[in-house]
Amino acid sequence: MYQIDLDRPCHIYFAGIGGISMSGLAEILQSRGFQTAGSDRSQSSVTEDLEARGIRVYIGQKAENIEAEIQAAGPIDAAVFTAAIGHDNPEYIEINRRGIPSLTRAQLLGQIMRCYRAPVGIAGTHGKTTTTSMLSEILLAADLDPTLSIGGILKSIGSRQVRVGGPDYFVAEACEYTDSFLDIYSRISIILNVEYDHPDYFPTPEAYRRSFRRYAENVPADGTLIINRAIEDCDYFTRDLACSVITFGTEEDCDYRACDINYDEDGYPFYRLVSPRGEDIVRLRIPGTHNVLNSLAAVIAADTLGVKRETTLEALKAFEGTDRRFEYICSWKGIPVYDDYAHHPTEIHATLTSARHFAHERLFVVFQSHTFTRTKELMDDFVRELALADKLVIAPIYPAREQPIPGVTCHALAERLRALGKDCISFDTFEEIEDYLQENCRKGDLLITMGAGDVNKIAAFLKKQAEK
Numbered sequence: 001m002y003q004i005d006l007d008r009p010c011h012i013y014f015a016g017i018g019g020i021s022m023s024g025l026a027e028i029l030q031s032r033g034f035q036t037a038g039s040d041r042s043q044s045s046v047t048e049d050l051e052a053r054g055i056r057v058y059i060g061q062k063a064e065n066i067e068a069e070i071q072a073a074g075p076i077d078a079a080v081f082t083a084a085i086g087h088d089n090p091e092y093i094e095i096n097r098r099g100i101p102s103l104t105r106a107q108l109l110g111q112i113m114r115c116y117r118a119p120v121g122i123a124g125t126h127g128k129t130t131t132t133s134m135l136s137e138i139l140l141a142a143d144l145d146p147t148l149s150i151g152g153i154l155k156s157i158g159s160r161q162v163r164v165g166g167p168d169y170f171v172a173e174a175c176e177y178t179d180s181f182l183d184i185y186s187r188i189s190i191i192l193n194v195e196y197d198h199p200d201y202f203p204t205p206e207a208y209r210r211s212f213r214r215y216a217e218n219v220p221a222d223g224t225l226i227i228n229r230a231i232e233d234c235d236y237f238t239r240d241l242a243c244s245v246i247t248f249g250t251e252e253d254c255d256y257r258a259c260d261i262n263y264d265e266d267g268y269p270f271y272r273l274v275s276p277r278g279e280d281i282v283r284l285r286i287p288g289t290h291n292v293l294n295s296l297a298a299v300i301a302a303d304t305l306g307v308k309r310e311t312t313l314e315a316l317k318a319f320e321g322t323d324r325r326f327e328y329i330c331s332w333k334g335i336p337v338y339d340d341y342a343h344h345p346t347e348i349h350a351t352l353t354s355a356r357h358f359a360h361e362r363l364f365v366v367f368q369s370h371t372f373t374r375t376k377e378l379m380d381d382f383v384r385e386l387a388l389a390d391k392l393v394i395a396p397i398y399p400a401r402e403q404p405i406p407g408v409t410c411h412a413l414a415e416r417l418r419a420l421g422k423d424c425i426s427f428d429t430f431e432e433i434e435d436y437l438q439e440n441c442r443k444g445d446l447l448i449t450m451g452a453g454d455v456n457k458i459a460a461f462l463k464k465q466a467e468k
Helices: 020-031 045-052 064-073 090-097 105-113 128-141 177-183 205-217 234-238 289-304 309-318 345-355 372-377 379-386 410-419 430-440 456-467
Strands: 011-015 035-040 056-059 078-081 102-104 118-123 147-154 160-163 169-173 188-191 224-228 244-249 256-263 269-275 278-283 327-332 335-340 362-367 391-394 423-426 445-450
Touching: 011 020, 011 064, 011 090, 020 035, 020 045, 020 105, 020 147, 020 160, 035 064, 045 056, 056 064, 064 090, 078 090, 078 105, 102 105, 105 169, 105 177, 118 128, 128 147, 128 169, 128 289, 128 309, 177 205, 188 205, 188 289, 205 234, 224 234, 224 289, 234 244, 244 289, 256 289, 269 289, 278 289, 278 309, 289 309, 289 345, 327 456, 335 456, 345 362, 345 379, 345 445, 372 379, 379 410, 391 410, 391 430, 410 423, 430 456, 445 456
Parallel strands: 011 035, 011 078, 035 056, 078 102, 118 169, 118 188, 147 169, 188 224, 224 244, 244 256, 335 445, 362 391, 362 445, 391 423
Antiparallel strands: 147 160, 256 269, 269 278, 327 335
16 A cells, blocks of 8 residues: 655645545645645535645546646656545546556545544544534634544634644544545544444445444554444443443443433533533533534543543533534525435434424425435335424435436335325425425424435525525
């Protein structure tokens, strides 16, 4: 595997540079004097921001981009690929034809993290972005100048997903897809939850769990694993580890425990934290019991890094979330519109139960499932959790990297929900959904657009309508 030497800047090409993590890594290397450039399938706000920072971006992934980059800046020393770049990608083929060394996004992230004194990796099926953001806000409030790689936009760092800081602290999401989190290096590792996902890569729930066990085993002996005690057979992940283990949750046998969880008049949770450091009241400005657990993990990481507890509590109280995590978009015709990234049944459950704490007459949800394999494998679970809404609109499935599967459609999901007696309709286009919402939403509704694809475009459309 190609090894990056941060003390010897060179020329790196990123295939898929428009991805949140890839763009962040390109910026980190650029800040260390590297020549960075790359390509992406389409232009976006991320690629425009990179170009504004002096990073060349080629729109469309073509073999000729490699020659163009060599002509612009000289020989390419190494290329970095995202998991979405297949072996049939023209740039992948050209890079290999020229004999240019390459590595994956996760391998590069791991190499960079090894250069920091206290790298933190945050893993889990759900909650990675929110917990990474929480810990980021705490370290920023403590003036520790962290380097951050977040899977979402954080307003406090200029509505961006990356921050280049000092040499000591690096906080990054650790994504399990394609086992990529096994390549990162963290002295403090967090496992928020483990619930079967990514069936296009992990053939069984057991394979998925084994991957998280390997992630736990990668924590160095002088490091710390922070883990949710409520994870099924939690001891499987912690048994015989060389590192320190700290558990969190609501159970009495947890090292850090959330007690007396309640909600304020605005629908936000607060709770009594019981820990080896004593008791404190933690107040949050983001909804949901699931975020109580996310905040517990952030508190433990901050304690482990030596942050004063009062700094941690104030930072959590001020934190208002990241983009697409129960994000308030606008008031449209007197209807509050939110957007949420939930794309796994457990995430849907967390979002919809959180919404129940907000005043409304009908909970109106526009849902877009993410990938055909996930929809097929978890169909029963999707139906069960979506049934928590009062009124449902099902958008076309977002394919991501996949080809359609016969019979796995938005209409099939809608039919299953109607069979339960739910008020549910499906459409083939966003335009049809937008027309339907304008005709059927009424004051008293709470409207959520939900999914990991591009369903947020509908929320953006409603915001434009509200601004007219």
